[in-house]
Structures are given as C-alpha cells and as structure tokens.
C-alpha cells in the first residue's frame with residue numbers, strides 16, 4: 001500500500017509556521033481543483049486566528065485551478081459536509097485543526113456525497129502537490145466566489161429529522177468553536193432550556209482545551225449539577241465531535257454513547273450493520289446483536305470505506321458519531337439533537353437509560369513512548385507474546401494493531417499510533433479481576449518488548 005506523506009488520520013494538520021502555511025494552502029487549493037476537474041467546491045472554516053488567512057490562500061488556489069468556490073464562512077465541519085451534498089458540489093473543504101492547539105491549523109476534504117476523502121483521493125492530491133504542481137486555468141476559465149449562508153438550512157434539516165417529546169434543561173459547552181453558531185440555537189428551537197458555557201466564537205480558545213474529554217470538562221460537569229440540568233453536551237472546535245454528561249454531572253463514556261445510538265439505529269432499521277473502531281467496548285457488539293444487527297471493526301480514523309461497503313446504519317469511534325439516516329459524516333451537532341430526542345422520549349434520567357441499555361465493563365488505557373523505527377519490531381513481539389499468554393481466545397483482529405478477543409467477550413488491544421511516536425495498550429475485562437489479569441499480560445509485554453532496551 002502506498003503511504004501518505006502529507007495527510008494524517010483526518011486531513012492535514014500542523015503548525016501554521018512550518019507546515020500549514022498560506023503558500024502550501026495555495027498549492028493545495030489548486031490541487032483540489034485539478035483533482036475534481038472544476039465544478040463547485042464548498043469552503044468553510046473554524047474560528048482559529050489563522051483560518052481566514054488560510055481560507056483566502058486556499059480559495060485563490062481553487063479559483064486559479066478553475067473551480068468556483070462557495071464560501072460559507074465560519075461553520076462546523078458537519079455543516080460543510082451537509083452543504084456539499086445539498087448543493088451538489090464536487091467537493092468540500094474545511095479549514096480546521098479540530099482539537100489541536102491554537103498555533104496549529106489544517107484542512108480536511110469531503111467528497112460530493114458528504115463522506116470524508118478516502119485514501120485514493122488523498123494520495124491523488126499529494127501526487128499533484130508534491131509532483132509538478134496543479135494546472136492553472138486560462139484567463140477565461142478562472143473560478144468565482146459566491147457567499148452562502150449554510151447554517152440556517154443545516155439547522156432546519158436537523159430540526160426536521162428529530163422529534164423531541166419534552167423540553168429538557170441542557171448545559172452546552174462549545175469550546176468557543178464553530179458549534180457555538182448552531183447547537184445552542186438548535187436546542188432552544190427544539191424546546192430546551194439551554195445554559196451555555198464557552199459558546200461565543202474565540203480563536204484563542206480561552207474556555208478550555210478543545211478536546212471533549214473528561215479532564216477538560218470540569219466546568220460542564222459542575223454546571224450540570226449546579227443548575228440541575230437533565231444533561232450536558234460538549235463539542236470540540238469544529239463540532240464533528242460531541243461528548244455528554246449525565247444528570248448527575250458524570251461524564252458519559254464515549255463508548256457508551258456509541259453503543260446507545262448503535263442499538264437505536266439497528267432497531268430503527270430493523271437489523272443492519274454498525275461500524276466501530278478497534279478500540280471500543282465489546283458492549284457495542286452485544287447491544288447491536290441483541291437488536292438483530294452486526295458489528296464491523298476498523299482501524300482508527302478509517303471507518304468511511306467500511307461503512308459504505310456494508311451499507312451501515314450507524315458508525316462511531318470515540319467522540320465521532322455518524323448517523324447514516326442524516327448523512328455519512330461525523331456530526332456532533334446532529335448527535336446532540338439525537339441525544340435530546342432519546343432522553344426526551346423516556347421518563348428516566350440519562351444515567352438510568354444508560355445503565356439499563358449498555359453494559360459497563362471495566363477498561364484500562366495507557367500510552368507508551370515508542371520511536372517510529374521500533375514500532376514494527378514491538379508489534380511483532382507483542383502479538384506473539386499476547387497470543388501465547390491469553391487463554392480462551394475467540395478471535396484475533398489485525399485491522400489496526402492486534403486485538404485479541406476472549407470467548408467471554410473480554411479483550412486486549414495493542415497498537416501503534418499512525419501520527420505520533422506512541423504505542424497504545426487497551427484492555428477490557430468482564431470483571432475487575434479479569435481486567436487486572438489481562439492488564440498484567442499487556443504491561444509485561446510492554447516491559448519486554450519496549451522498555452527493556
């Protein structure tokens with residue numbers, strides 16, 4: 001398989017000082033125009049201080065390659081995907097570095113159906129950028145820019161797609177990102193009483209680090225408890241992600257949200273396929289099977305191709321949820337509306353709904369420093385060691401690292417990061433004791449094959 005040189009697991013990201021420069025974006029715009037062969041391209045951006053500058057350069061590249069640009073300004077990533085499909089554009093691009101730190105920026109591309117670019121598309125763009133450079137259109141074929149308000153139609157489409165039975169009290173934390181433009185208003189229009197945190201646009205991200213993980217959401221958890229809300233919701237900077245907090249102010253595990261929505265999607269489509277990443281709980285397979293569906297697992301950041309292949313009704317990896325009933329892109333805002341719909345239809349609080357629907361098994365995650373040049377050797381050693389030491393093996397998954405599933409559903413996963421010099425160990429046990437036993441095997445493997453040298 002050819003390896004990507006510029007693209008990571010989702011688009012291109014890096015410091016604006018050295019990698020994602022205006023010069024680079026100009027070339028990339030030309031390359032996208034060249035790749036799609038003209039037509040319309042939807043361009044949107046997040047609130048970073050560098051996003052407008054980079055959008056201008058990228059737009060100039062697109063125009064010079066003969067593409068027309070539909071500029072939708074600051075908008076959440078899922079809104080850009082939605083607009084590409086709605087307007088019948090050839091492609092879309094969002095200038096964002098998602099939850100990377102403020103000095104970074106980046107870009108991700110969408111295809112005409114709203115799915116993220118697949119490997120072939122990314123490689124084709126790289127070939128143009130790193131090769132002879134993009135073709136220039138002649139003076140009479142240069143593209144034009146049109147401005148378009150994309151937020152209103154997107155918000156209206158979500159409203160039409162959910163049925164909220166009763167108004168809930170919700171605390172929303174948009175991380176000062178693009179979700180601020182949609183989620184608070186959407187939830188109010190759905191009849192909720194909304195308390196906002198960090199929901200004004202600010203590219204300095206003063207409120208909190210943008211990744212919606214429990215260690216960044218202390219204010220949200222506290223506010224949910226203080227105001228007696230039914231739940232809390234948090235986005236990352238471009239709102240393709242969402243995290244939830246229950247009525248007691250406790251963080252809802254990302255995996256539990258995947259399982260909850262996966263089961264509903266399978267029930268609604270009367271059987272069907274769900275796609276999830278290799279590092280999520282076995283509870284997902286179990287609830288999906290109970291509802292009459294089937295689960296497929298993929299590598300991290302890699303679900304699009306598998307989701308299309310199996311005509312899945314739902315896909316999710318931690319924080320990123322794809323509702324195929326609405327669109328084939330990760331959508332933190334639609335997910336927020338779906339969670340409101342789900343809780344509003346039940347008299348029980350969210351914590352109770354989760355406890356009843358989704359088994360909660362003890363889990364353990366740890367990252368270890370692993371230089372790139374040692375990754376292959378480490379994985380070889382770990383694979384053999386785990387297979388030798390874990391008993392009652394049901395099956396082994398090699399889609400991204402190695403995941404060994406035991407017959408009772410517990411599992412151990414070892415993988416190496418595609419973008420950082422890191423190895424990751426994840427373990428899930430049916431009980432705490434089993435977790436400890438599997439964890440010991442994993443840590444002993446890491447000691448032998450990583451730390452001993």
Ligand code: MG
Nearest residue numbers: 098236238240
């Ligand atoms: Mg994101």
